[in-house]
Amino acid sequence: MYILKNAFLNIKSAKGRNILIAIIVLVIAVSSCISLSVKQSAKTAEEEGLKNLSISASISVDRSKLMQNAQNSGQDARTQMQSVQQLTLEEMQTYAQSESVKEFLYTLTASVNGFEVDPVSDEDTSEEETTTQTPSDAQTPTTPGGNMQQDGMGGRGNFLQGDFSVVGYNSYSAMSDFVSGGSKITSGEIFDVTSDSNVCVISEELAAFNSLAVGDTIMLTNPDNEEQYFTFTITGVYSYTSTSSSDEFGRNFSTAMDPANRIYTSYTALNKFIAYTKENAEVTTDDNGREQTTALSGTTSGTYLFASVEDYEAFAEDAKTMGLGDSYTVSSSDLSSYEESLVPIQNTAKFANLMLWVVLAVGGAILVVLNIFNIRERKYEVGVLTAIGMKKRKVATQFVAELLAVTLIAIVAGSGVGAVLSVPVSDALLASQIEAQETKESEQSESFGRPGQSMQGAGGGTGSSQQSFGNSAQVDYITTLSAKTDFWVLGQLMAIGILLTFFASLVAVVFVMRYEPLKILSERA
Amino acid sequence: MSILRLENLSFSYDSRVQVLKDINYSFEKGKVYGIVGKSGAGKTTLLSLLSGLARPTGGKIYYDDKDITKIDRYRYRSRYVGVIFQSFNLIPGYTALRNVTLSMDVSGKKIPNKKAHALEMLSKVELNEAEAGRKILKLSGGEQQRVAIARALSYDPDIILADEPTGNLDLGTQEEIINIFKRLAREENKCVIIVTHSPEVAKNVDEIYSLAPLKAESAGKKH
Numbered sequence: 001m002y003i004l005k006n007a008f009l010n011i012k013s014a015k016g017r018n019i020l021i022a023i024i025v026l027v028i029a030v031s032s033c034i035s036l037s038v039k040q041s042a043k044t045a046e047e048e049g050l051k052n053l054s055i056s057a058s059i060s061v062d063r064s065k066l067m068q069n070a071q072n073s074g075q076d077a078r079t080q081m082q083s084v085q086q087l088t089l090e091e092m093q094t095y096a097q098s099e100s101v102k103e104f105l106y107t108l109t110a111s112v113n114g115f116e117v118d119p120v121s122d123e124d125t126s127e128e129e130t131t132t133q134t135p136s137d138a139q140t141p142t143t144p145g146g147n148m149q150q151d152g153m154g155g156r157g158n159f160l161q162g163d164f165s166v167v168g169y170n171s172y173s174a175m176s177d178f179v180s181g182g183s184k185i186t187s188g189e190i191f192d193v194t195s196d197s198n199v200c201v202i203s204e205e206l207a208a209f210n211s212l213a214v215g216d217t218i219m220l221t222n223p224d225n226e227e228q229y230f231t232f233t234i235t236g237v238y239s240y241t242s243t244s245s246s247d248e249f250g251r252n253f254s255t256a257m258d259p260a261n262r263i264y265t266s267y268t269a270l271n272k273f274i275a276y277t278k279e280n281a282e283v284t285t286d287d288n289g290r291e292q293t294t295a296l297s298g299t300t301s302g303t304y305l306f307a308s309v310e311d312y313e314a315f316a317e318d319a320k321t322m323g324l325g326d327s328y329t330v331s332s333s334d335l336s337s338y339e340e341s342l343v344p345i346q347n348t349a350k351f352a353n354l355m356l357w358v359v360l361a362v363g364g365a366i367l368v369v370l371n372i373f374n375i376r377e378r379k380y381e382v383g384v385l386t387a388i389g390m391k392k393r394k395v396a397t398q399f400v401a402e403l404l405a406v407t408l409i410a411i412v413a414g415s416g417v418g419a420v421l422s423v424p425v426s427d428a429l430l431a432s433q434i435e436a437q438e439t440k441e442s443e444q445s446e447s448f449g450r451p452g453q454s455m456q457g458a459g460g461g462t463g464s465s466q467q468s469f470g471n472s473a474q475v476d477y478i479t480t481l482s483a484k485t486d487f488w489v490l491g492q493l494m495a496i497g498i499l500l501t502f503f504a505s506l507v508a509v510v511f512v513m514r515y516e517p518l519k520i521l522s523e524r525a
Numbered sequence: 526m527s528i529l530r531l532e533n534l535s536f537s538y539d540s541r542v543q544v545l546k547d548i549n550y551s552f553e554k555g556k557v558y559g560i561v562g563k564s565g566a567g568k569t570t571l572l573s574l575l576s577g578l579a580r581p582t583g584g585k586i587y588y589d590d591k592d593i594t595k596i597d598r599y600r601y602r603s604r605y606v607g608v609i610f611q612s613f614n615l616i617p618g619y620t621a622l623r624n625v626t627l628s629m630d631v632s633g634k635k636i637p638n639k640k641a642h643a644l645e646m647l648s649k650v651e652l653n654e655a656e657a658g659r660k661i662l663k664l665s666g667g668e669q670q671r672v673a674i675a676r677a678l679s680y681d682p683d684i685i686l687a688d689e690p691t692g693n694l695d696l697g698t699q700e701e702i703i704n705i706f707k708r709l710a711r712e713e714n715k716c717v718i719i720v721t722h723s724p725e726v727a728k729n730v731d732e733i734y735s736l737a738p739l740k741a742e743s744a745g746k747k748h
Binding site: 005006013381383384385386387388389391517521 | 578599604614615618619627676
């Protein structure tokens with residue numbers, strides 16, 4: 001007990017020395033507190049984000065694997081790819097029965113022409129035959145980007161590109177643009193997705209371009225046989241905001257890829273139209289022996305929704321168990337996008353971690369050196385204390401207690417200062433990381449000749465054509481960390497303080513144990 | 526009965542330079558002893574051996590018939606002997622009072638109201654409360670000597686060892702200090718051993734042991 005009393009009295013009497021130690025520990029504590037808070041907050045943000053993330057995934061042909069197989073087996077890559085078909089809706093629905101799937105959404109997309117409806121375009125299309133023909137005057141349309149393969153497989157079906165892109169949904173949840181708020185009904189209302197009525201919504205631009213309004217009808221035709229048409233009633237007009245670079249790319253490539261020319265309807269209505277064209281299709285064989293059909297081709301895209309990453313991962317396993325071949329892959333653009341959004345926060349955490357180790361190494365070294373000087377300065381005191389019978393281990397304990405008390409006081413003060421500073425410092429660090437990341441992306445885009453546009457998602461090799469051209473979403477980085485100094489951080493700080501004291505004291509202990517009182521006192525005398 | 530007994534005590538530095546050889550002394554309670562001798566005779570070395578700060582290289586030291594090498598030397602120093610060093614060896618940053626109370630704490634003896642006891646010890650060596658509250662560096666040589674004596678007495682050891690206790694003091698103070706030692710032996714039944722080369726001190730002790738330097742002998746030297 002007297003050791004602690006003596007330690008306390010020594011701290012009081014040697015203020016200068018202890019204030020110096022306290023300042024060093026304070027600097028270590030503040031830096032460590034900031035680093036630990038940033039690390040902890042980054043971890044929490046990552047975990048929370050992942051917990052709240054609604055993950056969607058799709059099953060697509062694993063082209064990279066097929067190419068690899070072709071290389072390994074010496075087969076033609078085209079043959080390999082053509083041997084694998086996209087999954088049918090029925091197959092997709094089979095895998096949707098996995099317990100891991102929260103919801104299964106699907107869409108049907110087809111490219112069609114219009115009768116007396118012009119696609120929104122910057123070019124003057126009034127002279128073009130396709131938009132002035134009657135259904136009975138069916139001819140091959142000459143829209144920009146013709147001969148575009150539409151079934152996503154480069155397969156046989158319809159190979160002509162229409163003016164409009166019609167998307168049929170089976171569920172409101174599948175209408176991601178409306179769900180996310182990117183698109184909004186500005187007039188009328190959305191159609192009933194469960195209905196098989198020929199109803200649709202069109203963009204404000206398309207409505208204005210053709211002087212259409214809610215309640216009007218539009219006639220959509222099969223580009224390969226314009227005598228086949230369906231009349232759709234407009235139930236609503238929508239506005240959209242698009243920041244996607246691929247929209248711009250698609251707009252230049254084809255009018256059907258212009259978001260203004262997208263027509264939304266129910267899955268059943270569009271499927272009914274496609275089925276009608278199939279029933280009445282003309283099938284011919286070309287010079288290469290390949291079958292050509294005039295039937296309207298639709299691309300079915302299935303999206304599986306999951307409650308968690310674990311469910312998503314379990315689904316990949318379930319699908320294989322349920323018979324999904326090796327030529328297919330389960331992928332999630334949400335997860336990839338989320339992981340992308342974490343890059344700055346992860347870099348900030350890495351920087352904080354590095355800072356922590358540097359501060360601990362430098363601060364610890366200074367503390368050890370300072371402690372060596374301290375003990376050497378107090379050599380005579382050690383000599384006297386041991387000469388009057390105080391055991392060396394008790395002298396060492398007293399010195400450790402002094403250092404520990406000063407360290408703990410400085411750590412408590414440092415935690416307070418660190419807690420206050422951690423929020424602005426972490427936000428500043430994160431901002432610089434985001435800026436660095438954006439600069440990197442910008443430079444990458446410039447290298448591709450598309451300054452100011454994101455290249456994210458533009459190269460998805462295994463994704464669907466929609467991923468490749470349609471939905472290259474901008475990455476939404478986490479911009480605030482809200483670094484919190486919680487009990488876990490405080491616990492870690494205390495552990496750091498105790499460890500630092502331990503290492504610095506170890507030197508003191510070694511010195512004290514080496515000192516012999518007779519020698520010290522003789523030298524002094 | 527002797528409280529401290531030396532039996533063929535020898536000491537050499539680094540196993541080569543012999544300082545003490547076959548010393549056989551006996552010390553009793555209630556007496557003041559003087560150990561005298563010329564410089565280099567080994568007086569301070571003997572005091573270091575008696576206080577447990579050094580270990581004999583030959584022979585034995587018995588405290589109360591127990592070999593002191595068998596007793597924990599820290600316990601021996603903190604409880605059974607009180608040492609008054611020639612250069613006092615007080616902690617300069619502490620007050621006189623704290624130097625004394627610290628020794629009591631270190632001894633581990635149950636001493637009620639240590640502060641009052643320390644002040645009493647200091648008053649015995651004629652230091653008042655104001656002087657007791659001063660830091661060592663602010664005390665004169667004589668006052669520091671008194672603090673060293675008070676510290677040595679504070680935990681009531683059986684033996685008081687003093688190395689040249691009057692070496693730094695004027696004649697008047699020397700006399701006062703010698704009187705304190707005499708009183709300790711007579712009234713408190715302590716065994717007081719004073720290492721000195723002062724004839725004044727030597728005149729006032731009960732028994733004298735005389736040490737002579739060994740004639741250029743060394744332990745390892747062949748004869």
